[in-house]
Amino acid sequence: MSVAGFIRDILPLLWSGTISGCLYGVGALGLVMVFKSSRVVNFSHGNLACLGAFVVFGFSSGSLLSLSWASAVALALGIACAIAVMSYAVIAPIVFKSDLASTIATLGVGLILQGAVQLVFGADIVNLDLPVPRFNFSLGAIRVSSYDLAVLVVTLAIVGSLFVIIERTKLGVAFRAVSTNPFACEVCGLNLRSVHLFSWLAGAVLGLVAALLIVPTTFLSSTTVPSFMLQAFTAAVVGGFSSLPGAAVGGILVGVAMNLFSFYVAPEFMNTFLLGVILLTLNFFPNGLLERAIGGRV
Amino acid sequence: MAVSDLAHASKVSASARGGHVDIARLSVLALVAVLALLPLLAGGFLLYSLSLSIANAVAVLSVSMLVRYGGEVSIGHSFFVALGAYAVAIVEHRLGLSIAVSLPLAILLGAGGGFIFAFPSRRLSGIYLAVATMALALALPEILIGFEKFTGGFEGLYIAQDLVPGVSKALQRYYVTLVVLIVVCLALAHFRKSAQGLALLMAQAQPRAAEAMGITRSWARISIFTVSAALASLAGALTGFASSTVSPNSFTFFSGVFLLVGSVVSLNRLSLPAALVGGAFITLVPTYLAKAGDWVPILYGVALVAVTLAANAGDLRRFVPGRRAR
Amino acid sequence: MTVAAGSGLVADGISLGFGGLQVLSDVSLTLRPGVITGLIGPNGAGKTSLFNCLTGLYRGQRGHSSFAGRPLDGMGPAQRAGCGITRSFQNLAMCPDLSLLENVLVGLTLKRRSGWFSAFVPTPAQRAEQQDTERRAMAALNELGIASAAHQKPSDLPPGTLRLAEIARAIASEPRAILLDEPAAGLNAVETRDLIRALKRLMRPDLVLLVVEHDMDLIMELCEHIYVLNFGKMIADGTPAEIRAHPDVIRVYLGDDADD
Secondary structure, eight states, X not given: OOHHHHHHHHHHHHHHHHHHHXXXXXXXXXXXXXXHHHXXXXXXXXXXXXXXXXXXXXXXXXXXXXXXXXXXXXXXXXXXXXXXXXXXXHHGGGTTTOHHHHHHHHHHHHHHHHHHHHHHHTTOOBOOOOOOOOOEEEETTEEEEHHHHHHHHHHHHHXXXXXXXXXXXXXXXXXXXXXXXXXXXXXXXXXXXXXXXHHHHHHHHXXXXXXXXXXXXXXXXXXXXXXXHHHHHHHHHHTTSSOHHHHHHHHHHHHXXXXXXXXXXXGGGHHHHHHHHHHHHHHHOTTOTTHHHXXXXX | OOGGGGSOHHHHHHTXXXXXXXXXXXXXXXXXXXXHHHHHHOOHHHHHHHHXXXXXXXXXXXXXXXXXHHOOOOSOHHHHHHHHHHHHHHIIIIIOOOHXXXXXXXXXXXXHHHHHHHGGGTTSOHHHHHHHHHHHHHHHHHHHHHTHHHHXXXXXXXXXXOSSTTSOHHHHHHHHHHHHXXXXXXXXXXXXXXXXXXXXXXXXXXXXXXXXXXXXXXXXXXXXXXXXXXXXXXXXXXXXXXXXXXXXXXXXXXXXXXXXXHHXXXXXXXXXXXXXXXXXXXXXXXXXXXXXXXXXXXXXXXXXXXXXXXXXXXXXXXXXXXXXXX | OOOOTTSSEEEEEEEEEETTEEEEEEEEEEEOTTSEEEEEOOTTSSHHHHHHHHHTSSOOOEEXXXXXXXXXXXXXXXXXXXXXXXXXXXSOOOOTTSOHHHHHHHTTGGGOOOOHHHHHSOOHHHHHHHHHHHHHHHHHHHHTTOGGXXXXXXXXXXXXXXXXXXXXXXHHTXXXXXXXXXXXXXXXXXXXXXXXXXXXXXXXXXXXXXXXXXXXXXXXXXXXXXXXXXXXXXXXXXXXXXXHHOHHHIIIIITTTTTO
């Protein structure tokens, strides 16, 4: 491999890795928010996002209804939020009792959602594009597409609004307090349930947004989105699993690392690579790669 | 040790002075007798499914053991099951040796794999381990397909060698797996009373007190996962033997989740009846509800949620340990 | 009486702070073998912090500690247990799944040599060891007068019995040092009397025994040497008679209830 070839390859790889990494980060943010507030690892995250993406497909493609893309997304968001509330309601009785039992219960919810997708939409593979005009332009060695810009804009908007909610609103203050010390908060009269509900709803929205943006690069089937969530889980682990900025940065790191691995090593072993990343991170950086750089705040 | 030890160990010691123990022991003995005579009644596909149920019962026990003694959840035990199953197939294909050789090898491979996997998260809360097992479950299919040269890729491999010559294949599959399951249950009953078993239970219930007795948290986490993975790999060897074939089809992402379902449905108990309930649930439900295929995940999911909620609401509070700090 | 350097459990200049709060400042004590030593102090004096420093639960304190001449600095609880130091817990640390006897058996884990193979497969050696450890655990329960409860579950037993079982577990492994954290908490008068008798009985010339308590009467009756801690500082040490007469102790600790 020549140096010139390396330079020609590396910039586009970094760029596209960053773009998909933004989405892994958005997926990871949903996991981390739920984990921070309720100490539950939400294994139904990917299944719910998958169901949401299928609802968008079903309502906009004509297989169920022929709505516009935007109204299909609005409907899907509503359904995803309703399901998130129901999932939380199922777990609520045991959420303070046992982390592991509630984590098992999220797996059960995930299986139910997975079955629902297969039941309604079958095992078909479908395409679900973003309704953005297609154009490309070059920025040095990097080709920037309208899809890339859409991902960046949506990610910045959603991360920005999350930041504003957490930093500026009463709910956000409560969320930060709960994730630092739930018991003290209960003593102070903060309502833990409403904070939990907020994080579960935010998780559902973040998961669905990530799914809608990632699906155009591959295709939509009952298994692609849940397995895409492995990237989100890895991003969360890399970020320390209880740090929101960590999750976002972890997403980008995972995106870039995956791109490099699949280009230079072996694209068919992506999940094994992620397994290795998780194990190495847990061993050497149990609190996340960025522990010192940003800490666990927010 | 008698076969009657198969009844749940703690139940035996709790009522060692009562009259219930005889009833419990007798009913387990009766169950063993019924299982031993079952091939007289069932044949063909039913016997084949029963053999697989028994092999899966051992796999369910490996997950239950992890929950009971480690307070940990794994959705990636399918990895270790596959390790054992492919060990049997590859040893037969490459070396021409039967399960008599590959079964012990599978146990060793499982223990080694479990150790390597558990080591990185030895100091962290069980939740990190659960996340890592998810990656394990998702990595498994691509490893099986990617190392086509050894694993036979999508098609998988056949396992043809018998263990006992002169006995029909169907009966071999059934009795070999049954005998191993009974031995495993006896070994688990013995383990409950062993120094290691007691130490693990203490480390889970009272980590700080256990530490003061010289039982470190990392020791507990690594040992229980190693032992449990070894058991899962043994179960895999049986699964391979009982089904005469291994292929990536039997090891999707969901196989690991299903093993957890089997464990939860059997209330994470380590007795012979519980293992059979768990094994049969995850084997027979998909087999006999094949037409309602898409309903299976929903059924499993509902079972998982319902049993978890019921177990935690009622008196089974030790089902999983309480909240733990990192 | 002076002690030759290297015998007993020695803490030298221990200081510990949480954030800006100084919990222990320059605390030293020597626990001599064959002497029942008491550590008292009002609530918040730093007794438990000092206890946790001695057992290795807290790290990051300044100062040094050693046991029988061997430095303990940097060792965690498990390593200290390996040195023959055991402790009891103030909040009863029993495993609910195990019988009382089994809970005591766990205390003997470090003494057991049977490997992983015999954990699953019965072997003659393992069986002999099992019987031997069970005998020792029963002996420990006997010593505290609770052998009759050996096969019951902790949830079926009164706190007094569990408290004694904690101590049985600590002594079962025949340790060289026993540190007891408020052993009389929650005991009634009769049980406390039994406890004092049992502790005096198990004292041996080579054993280091520390009792942390706020029950002044118990400490005065049980201990031969007493340390008094207040606001993280060691304010006095001596025999019960010396402590009773010590002006600082009377002021900060006995002040109100000396006449009770």
